[in-house]
Amino acid sequence: xxxxxxxxxxxxxxxxxxxxxxxxxxxxxxxxxxxxxxxxxxxxxxxxxxxxxxxxxxxxxxxxxxxxxxxxxxxxxxxxxxxxxxxxxxxxxxxxxxxxxxxxxxxxxxxxxxxxxxxxxxxxxxxxxxxxxxxxxxxxxxxxxxxxxxxxxxxxxxxxxxxxxxxxxxxxxxxxxxxxxxxxxxxxxxxxxxxxxxxxxxxxxxxxxxxxxxxxxxxxxxxxxxxxxxxxxxxxxxxxxxxxxxxxxxxxxxxxxxxxxxxxxxxxxxxxxxxxxxxxxxxxxxxxxxxxxxxxxxxxxxxxxxxxxxxxxxxxxxxxxxxxxxxxxxxxxxxxxxxxxxxxxxxxxxxxxxxxxxxxxxxx
Numbered sequence: 343x344x345x346x347x348x349x350x351x352x353x354x355x356x357x358x359x360x361x362x363x364x365x366x367x368x369x370x371x372x373x374x375x376x377x378x379x380x381x382x383x384x385x386x387x388x389x390x391x392x393x394x395x396x397x398x399x400x401x402x403x404x405x406x407x408x409x410x411x412x413x414x415x416x417x418x419x420x421x422x423x424x425x426x427x428x429x430x431x432x433x434x435x436x437x438x439x440x441x442x443x444x445x446x447x448x449x450x451x452x453x454x455x456x457x458x459x460x461x462x463x464x465x466x467x468x469x470x471x472x473x474x475x476x477x478x479x480x481x482x483x484x485x486x487x488x489x490x491x492x493x494x495x496x497x498x499x500x501x502x503x504x505x506x507x508x509x510x511x512x513x514x515x516x517x518x519x520x521x522x523x524x525x526x527x528x529x530x531x532x533x534x535x536x537x538x539x540x541x542x543x544x545x546x547x548x549x550x551x552x553x554x555x556x557x558x559x560x561x562x563x564x565x566x567x568x569x570x571x572x573x574x575x576x577x578x579x580x581x582x583x584x585x586x587x588x589x590x591x592x593x594x595x596x597x598x599x600x601x602x603x604x605x606x607x608x609x610x611x612x613x614x615x616x617x618x619x620x621x622x623x624x625x626x627x628x629x630x631x632x633x634x635x636x637x638x639x640x641x642x643x644x645x646x647x648x649x650x651x652x653x654x655x656x657x658x659x660x661x662x663x664x665x666x667x668x669x670x671x672x673x674x675x676x677x678x679x680x681x682x683x684x685x686x687x688x689x690x691x692x693x694x695x696x697x698x699x700x701x702x703x704x705x706x
Contacts, residue, residue, distance in 0.1 A: 370671060371703045372685050373411030376659040380401065380689020381705045383437040384642075388497065392695055393445055394705060395437040401426075402434035402449060404470065404477070411683055411703055414420065416497065418477065420447050426478040427613075429456055432480070434468065441496030445470040446504060446519055448491040449480070463487040465505050469519045483513055484525055491535070492591055493608050495519075496544035502572070504552050509533070512542075512552065514572045528567055528577045533558045534568035537592040539642075541599045543606060545623055553582075553599040562587040564610050579627040584632035585612045594641040609647035611639035616659050618647045620676070630676045632690040636681070637661065637668050644690045644692030648702065654679070654703040658694040660687065667692060 344689075375381060379398035392407045393463040396417075403417040404534045429452075435490045436448045446469045465484045468477040471503050483503055488505035501515040505524060510532055513522040534554045535541075541553040543659035552567040564583035569575065587593075597610035602620070605628070609618040616635040620628045639645055653674025661668050667687035669677045687706035694704045 352368055356408055367700045370669060370670070370683060371411070371701065372418045372683075373703045373705050375405065375705055376414055376452050377403065377417050378688075380691045381687075382434040382691040382694035383697045384693030384703070385439050386695040386697065387438060387443050389443060390660050391443060392703070393437065393439050394693065395420075395434045395447060397434050397689065397691070398467065398613055401432050402447065403646035404437075404445065404447070410697065411705075415421075417475040418470070419434050420449070420477050422468075422477065422479045430458075436492035436493045438493040438501070440501055441474045441497055441499045441518055444472055444495070445477075445493050445517055446501055447477070448493045448495050448571075450489060450496070452490060453561060454487070456692070460487050461485040465503060467503060467519065467522075474592065474603050478562065483522060484511070490493060490534075490539040490554075492540040492542040494542035494544045494546065494550060498548065500544060500548070500550075500674075502542055502550050502552075503546070504542045506534055506536050506538070506540060506554075508536060510540065510554055510567075512550070512569075512572055514550075521523070526573045528572070529567060532556065532565075532579070534597075535562060535592040537594045540594045540595055541608070544603060545606070547623060549571065551599060551606060551625065552596055553610070555593075555595065555597070556609070557592065560588050560590050562589055562593060564608070564612075566599070566606075566608065566621065568625050577613055578625070582619055582621065582625070582632075583610065583612060584619075584627075585615075585617065586611045596642055598646045600646075600648050603651050603653075607649045607655055609635075609645045609659075611645065614638050614640070616657065618655065618656065618657055620649070622654075630669075633672070633676050635659070635670055636678075637670070643690050644697045646692045646694050648694050648696045650696045651698070652700050654700065656694055656696065657705070658692045658704050660690055660692045662690060667704060669704050671702070
């Protein structure tokens with residue numbers, strides 16, 4: 343597979359010279375991060391900066407790149423020294439980039455395994471202010487046994503920390519993560535798969551969206567929650583998965599949702615097979631509907647979908663049985679472009695971003 347480096351693209355943009363790719367796969371660039379670990383999340387900021395959350399041997403670290411992956415910053419530890427206790431290991435769950443490029447990170451730890459108090463089996467949070475040299479001290483946000491952590495942040499300074507603790511919850515900040523509300527349950531009647539995860543994003547209209555898997559009657563369908571003012575307004579909920587999956591017991595799956603020019607793109611596994619759908623701003627599934635991807639997912643393996651401005655979508659997923667990150671590009675009509683790509687990759691995470699010029703980067 344021929345690739346085009348983001349750095350050469352940046353040079354072309356600066357000079358006003360553009361080259362049309364001769365094959366669809368050349369829109370996808372494989373970027374190796376120069377540290378050992380598992381890429382948990384990749385996100386491109388409004389300024390084109392690429393931000394990466396990586397689980398390294400000594401804990402979660404953060405790196406960034408201004409040149410699309412040509413060079414990276416020095417790795418920055420996310421967990422402060424005061425929070426690092428003997429035997430306690432933190433792991434990265436999600437990252438979101440908000441106003442002015444502030445980086446927000448959600449983490450969990452092994453406090454349950456160490457039999458520490460249950461209030462420590464919880465969602466932990468840290469942020470990196472613009473221009474700061476270190477992350478803020480780690481904070482225990484919800485102080486109760488929970489998992490399935492996800493974050494969303496927008497240009498208005500809103501931050502949402504979502505999690506599962508028997509039910510679906512969110513904690514909301516309107517001041518860039520300085521303070522958060524108490525836990526808010528969107529609807530007590532909803533019954534999420536408690537060992538799966540959540541995924542969250544803010545729409546261009548300011549609404550919070552959350553993706554989760556329901557378990558009522560053991561029908562494990564995927565739903566999108568659209569929430570205008572969490573804690574004040576009644577949220578809407580729409581089913582986005584089309585293939586039914588009735589199974590006793592939580593399948594322990596991960597999934598993702600990301601904002602696009604016209605709405606969102608979401609990806610999830612059903613019966614071990616990966617699917618994705620493009621959604622409008624109100625959560626309705628756009629034609630051609632749910633699309634089956636030529637890849638499978640195991641328990642708690644990463645999958646991500648990102649969209650370009652021209653409507654193209656890149657799906658990336660982790661194949662842990664072969665220690666590979668795999669991906670497939672789709673055009674604006676949901677048709678595959680080229681053959682699936684792959685690269686050797688450790689861990690269970692999957693990272694990918696779209697650039698402003700319509701190209702993509704994957705981070706194995």
